[in-house]
Amino acid sequence: GQRFGEMEVWAIEGYGAAYALQEFLTVKSDDVAGRTKMYEAIIKGETPAQPGVPESFKVLVKELQALGLNVELLRLGKGASTNGAKGKKEAKEAVKKG
Numbered sequence: 001g002q003r004f005g006e007m008e009v010w011a012i013e014g015y016g017a018a019y020a021l022q023e024f025l026t027v028k029s030d031d032v033a034g035r036t037k038m039y040e041a042i043i044k045g046e047t048p049a050q051p052g053v054p055e056s057f058k059v060l061v062k063e064l065q066a067l068g069l070n071v072e073l074l075r076l077g078k079g080a081s082t083n084g085a086k087g088k089k090e091a092k093e094a095v096k097k098g
Helices: 006-015 018-025 032-044 055-066 085-097
Strands: none
């Protein structure tokens, strides 16, 4: 199989192929459940589901937690933004509460 190192990921990102990169790092990588769902959707002629969290990211979270860092994954609701002023304000409030 193919392997994508750090430099390959940067090159694909620099080329602007974000969706291809997301596919390479999730459903075509170590996301076993996502790969199975993608295969079933293709066979059935359905719209593929959104890719899940890559296993490598889960490993990173566990390593950070082992260092004593509290890492929480948050899901954005409909209409939420990761780069808007409202999103930043909500994130700061969540950190204060946490």
